Amino acid sequence: MLRLAVLASGRGSNLGALLAAIKDGRLNSQVVGVFSDRASAPALEMARQNGIPALSLDPAAYSRRRDFDEALFNEVAAVQPDLIVCAGYMRLISERAVRRCLGKMINIHPSLLPKYPGLHTHARALAAGDAESGASVHLVIPELDAGAVLAQARVPIQAGDDPAALAARILEREHPLLVACIAAIEAGDLELSEAPRWRGQMLDAPLRLNARGDLEKH
Ligand code: GRF
Numbered sequence: 168m169l170r171l172a173v174l175a176s177g178r179g180s181n182l183g184a185l186l187a188a189i190k191d192g193r194l195n196s197q198v199v200g201v202f203s204d205r206a207s208a209p210a211l212e213m214a215r216q217n218g219i220p221a222l223s224l225d226p227a228a229y230s231r232r233r234d235f236d237e238a239l240f241n242e243v244a245a246v247q248p249d250l251i252v253c254a255g256y257m258r259l260i261s262e263r264a265v266r267r268c269l270g271k272m273i274n275i276h277p278s279l280l281p282k283y284p285g286l287h288t289h290a291r292a293l294a295a296g297d298a299e300s301g302a303s304v305h306l307v308i309p310e311l312d313a314g315a316v317l318a319q320a321r322v323p324i325q326a327g328d329d330p331a332a333l334a335a336r337i338l339e340r341e342h343p344l345l346v347a348c349i350a351a352i353e354a355g356d357l358e359l360s361e362a363p364r365w366r367g368q369m370l371d372a373p374l375r376l377n378a379r380g381d382l383e384k385h
Contacts, residue, residue: 172248174256179210181254184342236264284312
């Protein structure tokens with residue numbers, strides 16, 4: 168059983184997907200804490216309703232980013248997570264805090280990385296005229312959205328899509344993607360390190376989420 172700490176700034180639908188998968192036995196993990204930079208994040212309320220400790224710290228109360236991160240990540244460390252999941256955590260994390268968690272912190276990002284790191288991914292994919300987009304789960308390293316990509320889910324871009332329509336289509340696949348990644352880590356199929364491994368072999372390209380919701384080598 169993995170002890171998961173989840174970082175979220177907003178809605179928390181990815182957190183909801185993890186909790187649903189734990190409830191119905193698709194995941195054998197436990198969410199041991201939810202952490203936020205926004206006191207009003209619905210993800211915190213969702214955690215509390217599920218009896219999970221939920222904490223937010225206010226970045227404005229700290230003069231330096233790294234002091235905020237140190238305080239937040241001290242709280243994260245206190246719940247002794249095996250894996251830290253950034254699920255819609257919208258703040259840049261300073262290098263020192265990331266280094267404390269190297270190899271055990273993952274993020275879900277709504278683009279096919281290395282395309283479109285950062286914000287406004289859906290609008291950027293549409294503006295570029297891409298035929299498809301998707302979501303990536305990657306290791307967190309100090310450079311934004313640049314860590315090894317573990318797995319991706321791809322979705323078509325359809326004529327008439329606007330950023331909201333594309334975001335909704337991707338979000339539907341984000342949830343099974345995140346669950347599948349954590350299930351694979353639980354099972355030992357996916358081993359995290361600077362050079363992640365899949366079933367004992369170096370992972371040289373992102374795994375793909377198939378229609379059944381399983382990860383496969385591409
Ligand atoms: C998701 O699109 C995720 O990829 C991005 O932020 C959004 C969070 O959604 N990083 P939710 O809060 O999990 O509903």
